[in-house]
Amino acid sequence: MLVYAARRVLAAVPLLLGVATIVFVVLALAPGDPASMYLRPGMSPETLDQIRRNMGLDAPLHVQYGRWLLSFLQGDFGQSLASGIPVKDRILEVLPNTLLLAAVAILLAFVAGIFLGVMQAVRQHSPLDSVLSGTSLFFYSMPSFWLAIMMVLVFSVNAGTVWGWPVSLPPSGMVSDGYDLLGPMARVRDRLLHLVLPALTLTLVLTGGIARYVRNSMLEVIRQDYIRTARAKGLPEWQVVWKHALRNALIPVVTLLGVYFPLLLSGTVFIEYVFAWPGMGRLMVDSILLEDYPVVLAGTFLFGGMVVLGNLLADLLYGVVDPRIRRGDG
């Protein structure tokens, strides 16, 4: 299995380089000019050319690409065109924030999704089933940016003044101003408060899909013989459902994690934008708009790598869970 995993990872490297190359080509073909962000009234064309030269944009495309590829293969992601800050620093600075948001949201979504899915499976075709699946699917169907703004309206702007709630959640950012002056407990509290809205929004969007999946998986398990046996033994129903059935129903669900996590990273783009969360998604959007290709390429490579790893993980888990699945099927 280790050999198989190693082979997959190695095979992914040219793949990811291919992906990054496509992005490079797209950015290179785009009509805009990264230097134009420095345009000012009164500037002469010569000055603009000079700026372009200073940014290293005067070289022909294949040279720019070669330069990038060479340094990339040596593990150097280069410098951001927009700010001159090393790309590695930029990414390392924001990546933990995205991971934090994604991890919390995934955890919450799995807990809620599993709970809802089991409830629905136990009461299949009941009104509760319909209502729950309707509701979770409704949130799943909402554009996340839209839900995010609504959440701010309800829990932040109107929380104190209109509804009279004691806490109004901070609408944006990761920490309050003056965070570094707080004591350790207050810091944790401050971070948690800032995390609530973005994480909750993301959770609401995700839960529907997971609940659906758990429900189907549970339905299949509940029909199996050993569940009937457990019931026949006279075990209480909750024990049958939450212990015996769920344990087996969860196995395929675990593999979902591998698929979800990397997808989430790009799924947080809108959430990060609305909540001004300094994460990968916003970095990518900003960099794309500025045609800051070193950042975009590194980010794409990173995203792509996570997708590959996630898929590999999911495949391996599948293999463990269900030996019938043949490996190497792609």
Next chain:
Amino acid sequence: MGSWMGLALPGLPHLHRGKWLEGGVLLSLWLGLLALAVVRFDRIVGAFRGGLDERIALLTLVLVLVGVWAWAWRSGSGALSGQEAGKGHVGRPLSGGWAAFRRNRMALLGLGAAVALYLAMLLTPLLAPFDPLSMPAFEEGGDLGLRLAPPSAVHIMGTDQYSRDVFSRILYGARISLIIVLLAVGISVALGTILGAVAGYLGGIPDAVIMRLLDMFMAFPSIVLLLAIVALFEPSAFLVIAALALTQWPYTTRIVRGEILALKEREFAEAARALAFSRGRVLFRHLLPNAMPSVVVVASLGIGNTIVLEAGLSFLGLGVPSDIPSWGTMVDQGRAYLLDSWWVVTFPGLAIALAVLAFNLLGDGLRDALDPRQGERLAR
């Protein structure tokens, strides 16, 4: 007795016999459409001289009225008990699931909403109370007070910052949103199916090439590609549709390939090959039709996802440029007014959510009805 009552008022006999749901739907559809015809009588008359759009709307109105009437007549007179008229014929491999689908109330709701959306698209010229483009406040001698009017009897969803009627714009916007999405999904599903079928059936080198390509696209954070393409090039309908299709096809390919691989081993395929049918014939006549149920499921779920994606692009100001904006663009342009004039952006937002919900319910229902085990592979 029931039948002649049904002639005059479809649905009444059903109510009479205690079939509340079916009767209610039939009766309200019938009355609603008639009311529409009366209220918009002048436009119906004008439609004979009007453009293609108006004529299509008129034709749709007539067809729907006839359809409702025929449905009521057939089911009301008891001629048909098991199978529904019209809607049941989704194709051979699909028909088996219809009974299962019917039992799923949420799925039926989704189907109903999707059909209603489709009809509304066709009927828009008759349904929309105002011209979606006219800005009375900014025309010669206009009154700025007409802007941002809250919902009222005249403007049931209020007016926007340009004094245009929000309801009418949602109706017209549905066309833009749905046409973009349907085209994108259509292209991606067609492309995905062909590639998946070829990969699955031929195996070997074509399979390897297609699968590596697929891996590449799957490894792409689709939003990055979408943004890069749409933001940096000048947004146009073609570009948005192509970009959306480009990021969606791998999902279809993966599923179709899996299906074909499984079907290839089945007896009927063996038999076909034993009869020395050509490869193309085996693939297109015998294997693909049996893979179609999965394709239908992916397509309907894909519509939901693509509506959200398109709305997201529009939200970042990168939607399709057009006089009549898509729903996403309406949310984008109206959200500055969210805090003081909630209606400008809430209704388009709800329209997006409901349309996506309808297609997701439909897709889920189809999936359950056709093959409950498939769900695993379709998680977003």
Next chain:
Amino acid sequence: MKQVLSCSLLTALFLMGACADDPDTRTMDGFCETALARVDSFMATVSGDGPEGVRYGGMAVVGAPAEMGGMNAFAHGDAGAVQHQLFVNLMTLVQYDEKLEPVPYLARSWELSEDESELTFHLRDDVRWHDGEPTTAHDVAFTFLTAMDPRTGFPNPAFFQHYLPGEEGVEVVDSFTVKFRFRPHSEYMDTWRAVAIMPRHLLADVPPEELARHPIGEVCPVGNGPFRFVSRRPGDRWLFEANPAFPDGLGGRPFLDRYTYRVIPEQTILLAELLTGGVDVHVAMFPNHAARAEAEPGLRVVSFPYRSFLFAGWNSRVPKLSDPRVRRALTLGVNRGQIMQGIHGERAVVVNSGIPPVHWAFDPSLGDSLPYDPDQARSLLEGAGWVDRNGDGIRQDSEGSPLRIELILNQNQERQEVAEIMRVQLREVGVDLRPRVVEFATLMGRITSRQRDFEGVLVSWEAEFRLDERDQFHSAAVDGLWAFSGTRDPILDRYLDTLPIITDRGEAIPVWRAYQSRIMEVQPYTYLYSAYRRNGVNERLREVVMDARGEWASIRGWWIAPEDRRTP
């Protein structure tokens, strides 16, 4: 087991984030490490006993929808960055007072030679860079020479256009006296209000080509202004602290302990932050958001006329836009007053040229000479040969091609609204205006590139106090970046050549008026209006004065009463 694993993973992430968030000295290269260490040790020596008083203390947050460039005057020319250079982190030789007259800042005094070609500044001797080095005449000369050096790519070369190049233009008389030489110019002082002085001792060894991307701009700025740089996370926030060594002669250290610049891209969320007290100042508000903030107790809206204005520029190189009658019709067919009213209420002024209402040469009497007059627009178009020949409501030329004009603009709420309304109004006079939203870099590329691949462009322009429209309208500059209208008019050329050298304002005003009338005849652009800047301010932050100089002009005087301060 699984839960335990994911929980510890989560905690780890949490801690990682918590640690990463402390203001840190980034170890990206040696420069920043040593520079910031020296700043810290210098600040430690001076911050011992600060001034006492209720006004000292507290933190203020300014929220803005967009990130600013940075603190490098050689590279960052966007409005937000420039204001931070001028008022927050760096210093200029002079500042403007409320009447826009120059007053001493880094320069104690100055004198102009008899022939108006030599300007001598006497600098303060008590201004120190944040790392303790004194700011001297050598820094000023260095800034001048570097900005003049074409290899630097200085973004605002126009400020130095009338200066003698290189060493001829500047002379360091002694450590605190510097002399400049130039050709007489009406606005010779404005340069020194607009260009911040950069530290020579840190940058003298840096090749000019690398200056623009030097870490001093965005990673570890070392300035000499009232606030020193502490930390920054790109796209998120900048943190500054009071500079205790700021000279007492200029009021000493500012009142605020800290000042944070936050970027919140979504305007509705930014407003939510203002409403919930997360930010104290919300710059660049949407007009309707300002109305909402005004209604809120505890908030006020500071609005003031500004130097920016909105216009639709027409590319006269395109045949259908080459006729001034067509361009006039496009202006007459748009109800500029009503659009302005609809979007901004009373807080905007219709303009007819590129002279903003806050400028001394602005002539309000010209306001009514280009009214909304669709009938005149129709007859002008008819006169120019554009007639609706097929009854579709859109005019065609004699060959039947329709009067369709593409108007490009970038994603911006206000401009999208204006373009939308213009489209509807111009349709009524038979013009098919097609607004088209493109990404900003693309827009800039299209209007400034040699191909001039566009028909109309809707942009907002921020004029300097030192007005010079030569690069937009002079025939000699027609191939320059900014001559996107392609205007060639000998009369305009004459005015543009004369105006900069009339040093007496009284004499200049009639010439400016004649110039504006000529602009209105040529109509290179459809000028729309100049909107007020609107900023929501929490009332706990006191003495916030904002005017045409900018939002941050009075930041040294902002203060928060002790009882209103955020508890950290």
